[in-house]
Amino acid sequence: MRSWSSPDIPLLGDLGLGVGPVVQVHDTATGRLRPSDPSGSARLYVCGITPYDATHMGHASTYLAFDLLQRAWRDHGLDVDYTQNVTDVDDPLLERALATGIDWSDLAEREIELFRQDMTALRIIAPANYVGAVETIDLVVSLIDKLDAAGAVYRVDDDLYFDVHADAGFGAVSGLDEQAMLQIFPERGGDPARAGKKHPLDCLLWQAERPGEPSWETRLGRGRPGWHVECAAIALEHLGTAFDVQGGGSDLVFPHHEMSASEATVVTHEPFAQAYVHAGMVGFEGEKMSKSKGNLVLVSALRAAGHDPMAIRLALLAHHYRSDWEWFDDEIAKAEVRLAAWRDAVSRPLAPAGADLLRAVRTAMADDLDAPAALAAIDTWAADDSAADPQAGRTARTAIDALLGVAL
Numbered sequence: 001m002r003s004w005s006s007p008d009i010p011l012l013g014d015l016g017l018g019v020g021p022v023v024q025v026h027d028t029a030t031g032r033l034r035p036s037d038p039s040g041s042a043r044l045y046v047c048g049i050t051p052y053d054a055t056h057m058g059h060a061s062t063y064l065a066f067d068l069l070q071r072a073w074r075d076h077g078l079d080v081d082y083t084q085n086v087t088d089v090d091d092p093l094l095e096r097a098l099a100t101g102i103d104w105s106d107l108a109e110r111e112i113e114l115f116r117q118d119m120t121a122l123r124i125i126a127p128a129n130y131v132g133a134v135e136t137i138d139l140v141v142s143l144i145d146k147l148d149a150a151g152a153v154y155r156v157d158d159d160l161y162f163d164v165h166a167d168a169g170f171g172a173v174s175g176l177d178e179q180a181m182l183q184i185f186p187e188r189g190g191d192p193a194r195a196g197k198k199h200p201l202d203c204l205l206w207q208a209e210r211p212g213e214p215s216w217e218t219r220l221g222r223g224r225p226g227w228h229v230e231c232a233a234i235a236l237e238h239l240g241t242a243f244d245v246q247g248g249g250s251d252l253v254f255p256h257h258e259m260s261a262s263e264a265t266v267v268t269h270e271p272f273a274q275a276y277v278h279a280g281m282v283g284f285e286g287e288k289m290s291k292s293k294g295n296l297v298l299v300s301a302l303r304a305a306g307h308d309p310m311a312i313r314l315a316l317l318a319h320h321y322r323s324d325w326e327w328f329d330d331e332i333a334k335a336e337v338r339l340a341a342w343r344d345a346v347s348r349p350l351a352p353a354g355a356d357l358l359r360a361v362r363t364a365m366a367d368d369l370d371a372p373a374a375l376a377a378i379d380t381w382a383a384d385d386s387a388a389d390p391q392a393g394r395t396a397r398t399a400i401d402a403l404l405g406v407a408l
Contacts, residue, residue: 020076045084284326313405
């Protein structure tokens, strides 16, 4: 699948500005900060959209978080191997297509293209591998075959299920006990009450053909893949085992990331990822912002209203990526004021020392991508009119672009 165009990112080391420190990220599985300092290349997998509606601020906040991680890695001198999926066939997409009378594949392509435009406008680094579920049917079938050979697959009617307890470490990603899992599972796509399952938490690997729904002919029979196995197959194919970071929103911790990790581990006998990093949820008027609730603040709508994409990015950066927060209408106005102040500051003939600012921003970003601390440091620098460094504005502009992705 076609990705979008990545922005040009200044490499501060190539400009004589040194390299950034090792970045530490919060690992959901251990509940602790851990350094992420792979040798040579960092491998990142982030779960992508189900394309049945436009990009909202919750999506943008998540993908911005992992854009920041890539920037911190690159500033440390690492190459980044980034893969993202698109769940371009799934129940929510099919339900929206039926409700609107649009062919499901046309709806998916329309929303994927809008997502590309939003990511480009926000200057989000594009994945090297942008992979749709539809184009990975063979990979999924192959992984299910391997799970079957490991004794982890069973049939319910014509559907295939994964025995989650085939993985002795099941539960290690989320840290949830079974009671909590059973409460969350049906809220996030699970079917614990289905008759014929060995255990309520077992998850669907392959859904046999349903009348009026898309399906593919395979050696498993006609059908389509389950959600969790899609990501496991794509990540293993493009990144291998024990890749550096599995990322996504916090609503994916369970069941999605738990199930994907277990499916991969049963086949490979190795860890799926070394760290599980999750972005917080964005709310609106007291509720989680989601397509199902219809309370979306859309990136495309803000752009269409004339708001600078860099102001939208700054509005998101004002919140730590792991925090749950709520969008208010004045978020964008405050971000536009900040953007104007920064642009004015970097345009001054003389400015406070740029090296001090670069050090402060690097320190903040290495500390679990603390964008709000970085923004506060830049605000302080921009408000200081006492210094006399003719190169500081250029250094600041370059650092803000490289580390925060804000073009001034």
